[in-house]
Amino acid sequence: MLKIKDLHASVEDKEILKGVSLEVKPGEVHAIMGPNGSGKSTLASVIAGKEEFEITKGSILFEGEDLEDVSPEERAHKGVFLSFQYPVEIPGVSVTNFMKTAINESRKARGQEDMPANEMLKLIREKSEMLDIDRKFLSRSLNQGFSGGEKKRNEIFQMAMLEPKLAILDETDSGLDIDALRIVANGVNKLKSKDNAVILITHYQRLLEYIIPDFVHVIHDGKIVKSGTKELALELEEKGYDWLKKEPVA
Amino acid sequence: MHSVPVDVEKVSPYNGKIIIDMAYTEEELKKELETKEYEYGFYTDIESDTFPKGLNEEIVIAISKKKEEPEWMTLWRLAAFKGWKEMVEPEWANIHYKKPNFQDISYYSAPNSKPKYDSLDEVDPELLDTFKRLGISIDEQKKLAGVAVDIVMDSVSVATTFKKTLAEKGIIFCSISEAIREHPELVKKYIGSVVPPKDNFYAALNSAVFSDGSFCYIPKGVRCPMELSTYFRINQAGTGQFERTLVIADEGSYVSYLEGCTAPSRDENQLHAAVVELIALDNSEIKYSTVQNWFPGDKEGKGGVFNFVTKRGLCEKGAKISWTQVETGSAITWKYPSCILKGDNSIGEFYSIAVTNNYQQADTGTKMVHIGKNTKSTIISKGISAGKSQNSYRGLVQVNSRANNARNFSQCDSLLMGNECGAHTFPYIEVKNKTAHIEHEATTSKIGEDQIFYCNQRGIDTEKAIALIVNGFSKEVLNKLPMEFAVEAQKLLEISLEGSVG
Known part of the structure; x- marks a missing residue:
């Protein structure tokens, strides 16, 4: 589904991604972890096509x-x-x-x-129930005055509505209390299928207790320095990121 | 004009040649939007009865004669003209333009045939065609439930519909010329009572030379069963438009009046100096809504209408006047719909959206004059500036010494697009009574790249994203418009801002 090859990307001539390669197949869940400033969010923005980032080398293929x-x-x-x-x-502008x-x-x-309006209403009802969202919330202005948790839940609601093939969740767990985290994670799990894929960008292991990744990648200084299975996340939780920073790149 | 390949046909400026090109790039779209001609930029060749250019007493008398007016009206005009000659154009507004040469304007122009139509078949087909291209064919309008249309074409009313239904309720809705002839007692009593002939330079000019306009009277206790609307058009090169509107709501009555206009594009500047007077007697209510779309000038700022309008309403005891305006057109807008809250417990409201793009300049706002006790006023002003335009809000809240417990709430929000436009707020507050309660809020925001990217990421392209953000920003005011007008206004906002971010 997604094939990233030796991706280099810069913002205002400052190179942030320095050769990222990643392949995501349908049905897979990938977690991308790493310390602050390692390039996690940049990778997400570049895949989504944010213009301020310039791709200087490498490529992103989506479905070929x-x-x-x-x-x-x-x-x-x-x-x-x-x-x-x-x-x-x-x-x-209301959420609806x-x-x-x-x-x-x-x-x-x-x-x-x-x-058609009736289909739209049905879809909204279905997805808001799935994510335990009060429908009054949907007539509020988009993200205005929303708490951190409401904003994130709203993002997942939009994902549910749009039914994407590839969903990239950029630090969706930050700012969520444990109940909200569970609701969001349940939502993501329900939306998962053999045809779509999820990339979870996260700082902490916590989210991965609820959404089990097939692969975990550690990004540091614009490169993926280690890839593994969900056990890698636990190891990171225990040891922190420092041991990886010191390790020579494989 | 949103999804690039789908709407190409509609945007194409190439003389009706339909272009469907899958390799159509964003660059090309931008170019096309820039060169896109004014949406309603056409004019018809209806023969007109036009006076020679220039203004003097003879012309004023001739206009009055042409309209078969009684002597008192002629004298009233002449007094206004005398006053005007001694006045100078106001210069305090935050607008810059070449002053019109008032002797180089023809002050009267009427479509040649001045018939009373029995059916549409009798109407000049070219005129009907114009209406159709404007999307306001009388035919459709007739079918549109609840909307009576008094179409003012180049200063003279040529079609009035739904008159019968209104007449049954005792409502008078006609051209001001007809009102002067048929209802002189009403006109004589109220014309100039809210906007005196010598109120200001443009009002004086209008009082001397107004050619036509609308008149409306709602009798005591009557609720007007439909939205009354007038569509204005400027159609003669070099012809100024001097509309005069007078709306009288008698005690306990209610009326909602819609005014909307589009104008053909022209090279030379066209002057528009209208006067609108509203009289709301005890416990009555007038809602006056405007969608203004005069030709704004091309993207170099050439041409465009100069719009100098005096709009004012008088509220007697317990009466309420709401002004709602969506201003997207004109090269110059100078306009301050105001309320004189004379009666105790009266209410004035002003809801405004002013959009400026390219080289447009708008200096608009309101005056709320609190005279009676427990009077309330609300001002919600939304300014949207794009291109190299300048958008100013200018408002006065005045509380007189007798006006105990006067309340005002003002909110002025500005939205900027790009780095070359300007938004200005000039709130004036004069309070002479200690019990007054005045609140003023102002915000300025800019459409952010982050907002656009967020929309883009959800599949919404940049043009559509801007329309969405602008509509959201304007919502509080759009919601005040009657339904059918709100849709039209929303469309206008989108058209006015096309190609302004790229």
Whole structure:
């Protein structure tokens, strides 16, 4: 599904990613861990197509297609979803209205008609129940005055609504209390299938107790320095990141 | 104009040639949006009866004669003209423009045939075509439940519908010329009572030369069963538009009045100096909504309408006036719909969205004059600036010494797009009564790249994202508009800001 080869990316001439390679197949869950400033979030933004990052070398293939000249919205239409670490506020635009617009724009890109209102309502009801979201919440302005937990839950709600092929969750666990974390994790687990894939970007092991990854990668200084299975996450929890920083790159 | 390949046909400026090109790039789209002509930039060749350019007493008298007005009206105009000659144009507004040469304007122009139509078949087909292209064909309007349309085409009313239904309730809705002839007692009593002929330079000019406009009277206790609306058009090159509107809501009555306009694009500047007077008698309510879309000038700032408007309403005891405006057009906008809260317990409201793009300049706001006790006013102003435009809010909240317990809440929000535009707020507050309670809030924000990227990531392209953000920003005001107008206004906001971020 996703093939990243020797990816180098810079922002304002400062190289942040220094050769990342990663392959994600349908049905897989990958966790990307690493200390602050290692390039985790940059990797997420680059996959989503944020313009301020310049790819200087390497490539990102999504379902065999090079994403280099594909705009962020087209990537979204193709099924790439990013759950933001810091979701932005859009005053006056309700969650429902935002989702309606997003879904219909994707449908339009695929040559489909707008989703009929009754279908939309059904979908909203179904997904909000799954994530234990009060529907009053959906008429509030997008992320405005939301608590940290509400913002993250809202991101997962959007993911549920859009049903992406590849979901990248950037520090979705940060700022969540244990109950919210469980709800979010349950949501992600329910949405998982053999056809879609998830990349979890996280600082801590905690989330991985709820969403079991198939692979764990450790990123440091713009490179993946170690890959393994879920046991690697436990090892990291125990030893911290310092031992990896010292280890020579394999 | 959102999803690039889908809407290409609609955007294409190439003389109706439909272009469907899958390799259509964003660059091309941007270019196309820049060169896109004013959406309603066409004009018809209806023969007009146009006066020679220039202004003097003879012209004023001739206009009055042409309209078969009684002598008192002619004298009223002449007094206004005398006052105007001694006045100078106001210069305090935050706008910069080449002043019009008032002797180089023709002050009267009417469509040639001035018939009273019995059916649409009798209407000049070219005129009907114009209405159709504007999307306001009378035919459709007739079917549109609850909307009566009094279309002002180049200063003279040529079509009035739903008149019968209104007449049954005793509601008078006609052109001001007709009102002067048929209801002189009402006109004589109220015209100039809220905006005196010598109120300001433009109001004086309008009082001297107004060609036509709308008149509305709602009798005591009557609730007008439909939204009354007028569509204005500027159609003659070099012809100023001097509309005069007078709305009177008698005791305990209610009316919602819609005013909307689009204008054809022209090279030379066109002057528009309208006067709107609202009189809300005891316990009545007037809702006056405007969607203004005069030609704003091209992207170099050439052409465009100069819009100098005086709008004011008077509230007697327990009366309420709400002004709602969506201003997207005009090169220059100078406009302050105001409320004189004369009666105790009266209420004034002002809800405004002003959009400026390219080289547009807007200096707009309101005046709330609290005279009666327990008077309340609310001001919600949303300014959106893009391109190299300048957008100013100018508002006065005045509480007079007798106005015990006056309340005002003002909120002025500005949204900036890009780095070359300006947003300004000039709130004036004058309070002469200690019991007054005045609140003022102001915010300025910018559409952020992060917001755009967030929308992009959800599959919403940049144009659509801006429309969404702008609509969200404007929501409080859009919600105040009657439903059918809100949809039109939302569409207008999108059109006005197309290509402004790229």
